[in-house]
Amino acid sequence: VTTQDRLLRARELTGRPVVTLGGELEGEIKDIVFERSGGSIAGFTLRNPRLFSRARKDALPWEGVHGVGRDAVMIPDPDVLVPREDLAPRKQARNADVLRDRVLTDNGRDLGRVVDVVLQGGAGLEIVGYEVEASEALGTAGRRVLIPLPDTVAISGENLIVPAAAADFVSDDLAGFGAAVDEFRDRLRSGREEEDA
């Protein structure tokens, strides 16, 4: 899979056309589905391009993606699509959307509500942070800020828990966020090493 080696917001992918290498338009990206343990992208659910078209019952697993480009997601052919229930069973997916979930630090500070998720391209797509509408705790209430995530992200329940140190690496825009993620993860790693020593 080839992806752009840069940071992007998950919502930038929504609506991006899915095109075969033969040039056929197969649909549009609807939801981004990721693994709760690890934060890697598992695939995408699809929708038809027209507003009043019927719902799609198929989905695109990550293994079937040829490349994620700036303007389209490329697939080799339509055979890579799988039934939606195999990728994201409706029952589990109903309450698994992290958008609008609350982000809490592990020492109990409320950092705000998730408005978007930041992904990093490279060999695959991986979740590296949340964009949140900041709460009072961050001193920038109401503004949108970016919060880095550890490399082993574990998400469950309605609240998203991040290490308290994440609040020290908050960024205002994507330009400096990659460096903030690296520094944050380095600090977590060095903290773990000190604990082990």
Place this chain on the structure above:
Amino acid sequence: VSATVRARIRDEEAAVDWWVWVIIVVIAVMALVALAAVVQRRRRRGGVIGLGDSARRGDR
């Protein structure tokens, strides 16, 4: 008032009633289409879904 005049007034009232109904129906249809568009846009809105491995393997 002659019978002819009364008949003309009745016809004009009937014509007005007809146009009022047409306008009501058109407004109702437009409202329904607008509502359907709003519902459909909401249904098509994307999300970011976090799932466990068991869910992906169809553990239903």
